[in-house]
Every structure is written in C-alpha cells, then in structure tokens.
Amino acid sequence: EVQLVQSGAEVKKPGESLRISCKGSGYSFTSYWISWVRQMPGKGLEWMGRIDPSDSYTNYSPSFQGHVTISADKSISTAYLQWSSLKASDTAMYYCARLAVAGGWFDPWGQGTLVTVSS
C-alpha cells in the first residue's frame, strides 16, 4: 500500500524554528515528486511547493518562496518542510502529497501535521 506518514502535531512560539516530515512507503520514493499544501484554520488548500526526491530539485509557489524550505533525504524516503523563524500566521494544517507521474494531480496525501504558533 502506498502511504505518506507525517510527523506529529507541533506547538511552537513565534521566532522558533521547525521541521516537519513526510515518510513515503510502498513505492519507489525517488520516482515521484512530493508536494506540500497548507490549509489555514477553516480555509481552503494552498499549494506551497514541491521537491523531486531523486535530486532534491525544488519549485515553490511565489506566495511561499523564501518563507519555507522543502528538502528530502532519499536514503530514508522522507521529505521535509521547514521554517527558520515561525510566525503566528504559520498556524495551519500542513499536508504532503505525492505528485502523479503522468500529471500534476496529488495522490495519495499524508494525514496532515497541525502546526500551532502562539506566544
């Protein structure tokens, strides 16, 4: 079974750093790009960026470029999303999702990681 399993919920203070993870299993991790998607409380889905785990090439949405970093460690089939200095406005659910080889749709999705930033 193809699965993406994300790390657990985090509670952080403004200004702190954070890295959350997404581990793939049941498929060749380096054969599919991984994307990250943000969902703020009560809001819709926003595509943040993607990474090719085979060479760590990344693309970001202009809205998130410079605010987050996407990386991957193919040796452990894991992708990461990280912040160097969190803001209260980063409070959201974050999903990773596998990008289809034949097109740009996402399937499957991870279960989500809730990040809460509060002083």
Place this chain on the structure above:
Amino acid sequence: EIVMTQSPATLSVSPGERATLSCRASQSVSSNLAWYQQKPGQAPRLLIYGASTRATGIPARFSGSGSGTEFTLTISSLQSEDFAVYYCQQYNNWPPVSTFGGGTKVEIK
C-alpha cells in the same frame, strides 16, 4: 498565476438528489483539472483527474466534465458519506505552480 473559482460556496442537497458543482479557470487549463473531496478532520482524497477520469476506487456516481475554463463535478445521487467539501485543482502550467479553487461545501438540506 491561474485563478480557480468554485461555485456555489455552499450547496444544500437532500440525500438521493443530484449535486452539480462548478469550477472556472481564469485562463484555459485544457483538461488538466482534478477534483478532491475533504471530510472534516481528514486529508483530501483524489476523486477525478484529467477533468473526467475517476481515481481508483471512486464510485461511479461521481463524474467530471469540461475542458478549457469551465468544469463540472456531478454527484448523481448523494449518499450520506458524500457530504463534504470539494476542491478543484489546475495543473496545466505545471511546473511550476499549481492552484486550487476555494472549495464548495455540500451540506444536507
């Protein structure tokens, strides 16, 4: 950036009735359009890709149509498990940017 607009924001439907959801792109995305279902507390689930191809395991009551800038998701006979929020996503200019619509909530009438 291509903007995706979904309508209506909320759709009230009785079980067994048909639901028709719309998604409009600000410029042509050909057939590069996907639909997702999201239930409360759950991750989104892929329903449709390529505007009209059902994903694995998706019931036949879900169907997608359209191309260019106008797309429709139809649920032929709503079941209790279908009440959820539905999102469209374009991937025509992939890479580098993909965009989602704002969502349509399908609620029980």
